[in-house]
Structures are given as C-alpha cells and as structure tokens.
Amino acid sequence: MRNQNMNRDWTAIARTLSEALPYLQRFSGAVVVVKFGGNAMGDAEDMAEFARDIVLMRQVGLNPIVVHGGGPMINDMLSKLGIKSEFVRGKRVTDQATVEVVEMVLTGLVNKRIVQAIMDEGGRAVGLSGKDDDLMVCEADDPELGFVGRPVEMNVQVLRDLFKAGIIPVVAPVATGMSALETFNVNGDTAAGAIAGALKADRLLLLTDVSGVKDKDGNVVTELHPDQVRSMIADGSIAGGMIPKTETALKAIEEGVRAVVILDGRVRNACLLELFTEHGAGSMIRATPPRVTPRSGDAEA
Secondary structure, X not given: OXXXXXXXXXXXXXXXXXXXXXXXXXXXXXXXXXXXOHHHHHOHHHHHHHHHHHHHHHHOOOEEEEEEOOHHHHHHHHHHHOOOOOEEOOEEOEOXXXXXXXXXXXXXXXXXXXXXXXXXXXXXXXXXXXXXXXXXXXXXXXHHHEOEXXXXXXXXXXXXXXXXXXOEEEEEOEEXXXXXXOEEEOOHHHHXXXXXXXXXXXXXXXXXXXXXXXXXXXXXXXXXXXXXXXXXXXXXXXXXXXXXXXXXXXXXXXXXXXXXXXXXXXXXXXXXXXXXXXXXXXXXXXXXXXXXXXXXXXXXX
16 A cells, blocks of 8 residues: 555655765765754754754764754843843853853753753764863963853864764863863854864854855855955955854864855754755855865765
C-alpha cells in the first residue's frame, strides 16, 4: 500500500537526498561551529527543529559544535533580581553581580535547554562552558566594560575528545580569567569565532535574525572576500550590529577557518540548506575569491 500512496512530494524528498550526496561526502569529518541565538532560543518548536538539524549533521559524519548566547534570558533574570544593566557601545557593562547572573543563566538554564533538545532528538550532547578544562581563557576586553572578556588562550582538546566519543559539545560563552576564580562574560559570536579558529574549523555558521550581509541597495551579498568586507565597513554598507559579526568572521578566517557564513536562523533548516544544497544560505565570507562552482560543494570553500 505504501507504494500506491507515493506522490511527487516524496519523490522530491528522495531527489533532494540524492542530490545532497556530494555535499555529505564533502563535509564528512568536518568541524562546523554553529553560533545559536535569537528568537529561536525561546520557542520550543524552533529549538526542536534546530536540535534535529544538529543531530542530523552529526549522524552524517560532521562534527558540529553549538555555541550559544542568551541575552534576553539574562535580561529577564537581572530584572527579576533588581540588578540594573547598562550598555556601552552596544556591550553590556558586567560587574561582579552581573557576571554571576550571566554564568548562572548561560551555563544553567540556557545551556541545559539546548542539551536536552538535542538529546530529545536522539543525539548525544554535553554542555560545558569556556571554564571547563580551561577551554577559553580571557582577559578584560575593555576596563570600562568590567568582566567582559577577550579570549587570549584556547584549549580545545576537550572538544576533540567529545568528537571521538560521538558527542555534540554545547558551549556557553563564559570563561575563566588569568587570575584565580576570575570569570568573564564573552560575546557569543566572539566565543564561537575563537573556538572555530582554534580548531581550524571548516565552517563557522553565525545564525542571526537577518538574511545576511546586505549592500547599499539592501540586497544580500552571497559571497564576500575579506577585502570586500573591509570596504563595505568603510563605506557604511555594513553597519550597526553587522560590524562585530563580520569582524568576528575576518578574525576567524585569519586564524584558519575555511569559511564563515552569516545566515538567517529564522529560516527553516538554515544550516542544512547552507551545508548540503547548491543554493546555500546567507552570506559566505572566505579568504579565497568566489568561484563559479557551487559554493557548498566547492573543495576550496
């Protein structure tokens, strides 16, 4: 009876799976760091869909790492505790009381929700922070910001150990400092870029709430070279919150990441579209100039 019910939709699914084979082969064993944040973190259905995509990536032979933020949840907890939060140049001023809340929310509430979502979809996941095994050691990024950290030392062996065990690492961007018992709040994009750079990752996927890097006419630029990014920052095409994301991308590429993609996390299966289809998703930044061949399957990407 099953064959009699076959229709064009199922045929299309089978064709899609077949067409994905070159990309599955291309990324077998690849390290892919995914920065997860935005509205999807607070929606159970979106969280489950994201987790399913991450589990699929692991199932077909990739080594995904999830690095997450949690700004809205931190804001809610600070408000409940009556702790005022101030921002300087778009970054949260983090005093001792604030960094304790940040650590509690990110490593506890948010991190474990993501771990649970991955487990619920049949994957194996372990939650950790930059403090665990001295994964990420920081110093103060700006004295005016307090305990906001800039990674200065990365120890990623713990992540490699988890890969070997078939486990998906889920990393909260909280780090240790150079002094004893020092804790730093790290921007999620910054943490993801530092981890990707230390691992020489094949891809760094920065999920955002916009469709990608746009030119002055509002069109998404699908492929960019670092020099183009710098020019677009200089002429104002890249502005606001997109500046730190593209700066993270440039630094990651300098540290050996093969390509960084800024893509819209609100799009269903955005990570899978980027990795396993010819179409791709969002804006790819890489050191090598754009080529004519499909970008996701490009051996030079």
